[in-house]
Amino acid sequence: MKKVRLDLCGIRGMRILGILCCLYFMLFSFELPKISWTEDNSEEVFVRDKTLLQPLYKDPLHEENEVNNAPIRPSKESFPVMGGPVSYSVEMNQTKELSQFEKSAMEAWTLGLKVWEELGAVMDDETATADRIESCPGSISMKNIELLKSGKVMHLPCGLRVGSSITLVGRPRQAHEEENPKISALNGANSLLVSQFMIELQGLNAVDGEDPPRILHFNPRLKGDWSGKPVIELNTCYRMQWASAQRCDGWRSKEEDETVDGLPKCEKWITDEEGSPKETKSTSWLKNIIWGEKKSVIDWPYPFVENKLFVLTLSAGVEGYHISVDGRHVISFPYRTGFVLEDATGLSVNGDIDVHTVVAASLPTSHSSFSPQRLLDMSDNWKAPPLPEGPVDLFIGILSAGNHFAERMAVRKTWMQSKHIRSSNVVARFFVALNARKEVNIQLKKEADFYGDIIIVPFMDNYELVVLKTVAICEYGVRNLSAKYIMKCDDDNFVRVGAVLKEVKKISHGKDVYIGNLNYYHKPLRVGKWAVTYEEWPEEDYPPYANGPGYIISNQIANFIVNQHYNKTLRLFKMEDVSMGMWVEQFNASTPVHYSHDWKFCQFGCIDDYITAHYQSPRQMFCMWDKLSKGKAQCCNMR
Template structure:
């Protein structure tokens, strides 16, 4: 029997409503299921050591697995600046420096952090607006010759800028007059007892200098030429030559009046030291002369003209850049030649200074290079994908290496990337990053930001760089290591060459359940209270330092780093301007609550390099490449001394 039309329409409407209701319920159930799974996954991901950490990225370095890495914190940026430049800015909150616990560094650190925040904000705003200078502009900064009168030279602070350095055949001619000797009481030159007459001193220093790195650190001295007319401890006129890199002097070359030995190497066929005539009338032998000096019987030694510098007498000195070294002629006569030392090239010599007891009449520099020197970032940085850092691993890593660097150390960072860091980047268990503060020059910061964004291996700690605040970078290294769940954290410098496998082998000697502090330890060292590196009682009231490892390379366990970051966050961390001493102080404090295994090894070399090293310090970019070549050949041997 057929339904009436009205009834059929009502039934059809009911069926449609029923179907729509079922579809709505099904959609709602599906949405609830998705939300449930998502929340469950989020809760799982927040658990310490959950899946997606160690299980998804196994450790390749040997380990017993007894000690788990700390929980990997959220990758969400917890600073406003991180949102502007994700991945290249340190997560360390420098606003926490405003604490009395920060000690004597509190004020200067807070000011540097505030200035750094302003500079970084400006850097973000200027992104892409600064363009590199054209070749013509760069060439205009590099004249072929420079001429200065004495007054012009003094007006420039007794220094001459050589924008493009030197090249083969470049020369510098100085006309000057040594001043008469004056009484000297400086304890750095002589120690006088009460009632002693001051010694008479006449000396001057001519230096070829490189670029300054950070505030508080002296620029490298590529050539230090120091005639001492009245002598020094020897009591005879002498010329001393040397180099100084990262405030560490090399082995001096002293010319004391005797001709270089016949079997000694020459420089472009010239002797390192020429002879100047002593008093020919004296029949005293050299042995007797030294014996009399030792027992206190001094005798005035007269020197004839051949010693090239005489008080109150004009001289004309010419310094020439040869193939194998620098040559010094005075009044047309060759006096000395100084061989180039590994780590410095001619174009690194971007400044000339003349200081001491000297009245300069004129300075002339000729045959100078007119093209821009290779310290320009674009000539040091090889913008190739092969040198880019891989993404951070999803799980914990065995060791994190934090490398202290300065903004304008483009060459140093590139050398590290191309040598030992390249091996570290290939391991899924190792992460290495440079930690850099902001430079006073805007163009350096612009290039630094570009470098950081391309290579992905730079962490900018946004404060204005200075020598006394390096400790902030060390805290930032600890924060980063804890944040990526590293089991061990190593700190080194950008002029440190690291044999990472050997370092890890040393670390593995200690049971993983123990807290450790490994490096070249210093025991019962005392702060200097006088001189250039003086430490005031306000800065360090104690009479001695805690046991600490030298700064160029040391390793701590992650629990120590976590304690350091926690105390910094809670305004309890004491800061000291010497970062390695600071670390020793923090470890000592941690050691009071949990025993720390201190491990000393001289193979974490502080001054240069020793064979079979773990770390080699003060290595120039060229020495880095040399060490890498030797290590690849299976020979962990040092390259030539600087």
């Protein structure tokens, strides 16, 4: 009996011990939620534990006994990076005022979770996930009051197509004295009279906080141009980078110049003979009748007059845009590489103009932007190779936006076909946040399922929250791949993968490295659109940092960033490249870092023999890949 009793006691003790262990592990997992990674059906995503709420943590670096020289954030609490489609949430301490960054992050996170849950419900319904055709109106009209209420922007849901037209009735305002010293300086000490307005076709705003691309920028300058003459200027702007402008200053394009659908780029509004005085139509006609003079043909005057009503029509042709005023062709602008008519989802009107009415006609009634047949090549050739079991030399995290289907497809078909990536010695993945449009997120999820190269982070995309994606890149490279080096780049960056590996091996020799196009002693902008307040950054200088489009850090630096995040001591700043410079500087305080600057990590575009080239459109990438395949690291400067 005693032996049986002892066995029963032992069994009871083991059960009690087991219960205590379970309670311990439950308590431990509740206090320290962590992001883990998995790979499901070739789609790599973040997953979370069961903890849904986590309070913002105290940052010991903000306490009085600070040991770091980096600037102090105003708040003593910091926002943790968020994981993939389903990750832990946060709970703010309502007794303390949140910084603007924290407010933006919390708002993006809360809305992102809601959108992700809705997306999950849609994807579970097979009938709902079938490819849909978005219905759009064939014509849209807006009067002055409606346009003002919409922020002077007419939304074109499905963009334009060949044959679409937009008619605007407006009146240029009287010239006013320009207070901008850069313009006023053209007229010496006196102020300069200015009258100009802008009509723009804009693309979908991919990321909140980033300017939408200007697919067409039409800028009549009645007064105030540097030339002192009335001119019209047209241009495009991609990723906030302006291309070369087309200026029309009153002289008709030459016969040998390129035409657009058979029409000249610029019409004439002065005499053909340079230096001839401007004549009226009646005077010219009389001279032709009486004297038989035909050497000088007088066209119409400049098409816009202050306080005079005009009717402007913008039409989309086969080769470009055509603009006529009061029934007369004035100017044509060829389509620029990288832009398509379907991308023109908004018409913006600004400047010295009073708009009466805007009418858009012959618009496409269905949206093709999210059709796999249009942008995505659903071929197994472009699927990501499976993740290797062992460590890799380099992990490339590519920042992208939800609706950048064309950019991601261009990267897949060009430099992601590098032998280094196909052999799994190098791994590349896109990091994408959620879009405000449901159809974009549905297509994004399908794209991720098929190609297996997208990491979805579950917050609404915001330009100021890119830093959270950067932390996620570091975590993926360290925890999931054990990569020796981690590279961050953008989806409009063309990367010579082989050149990157050579650069790393040439410099590293086992050292911790920070490689890129480095900036030293840069100061925050305190005024303007990109202003940084003293609350956000109290010091006068930024730490040394590499330009955001492309840089490389070693594994130990990335691991330091991830550990700081897990220890809840990682400080965040809205400019992700400056944040990386701050983190590297902190790591460098205890462990030496080799800083390496190279102009070939090109920030402003492309230079021959580049390592990376920024602001490259999909067509430019295909052109560069074709040249690189022939052994030539050359640019394709087209736009």
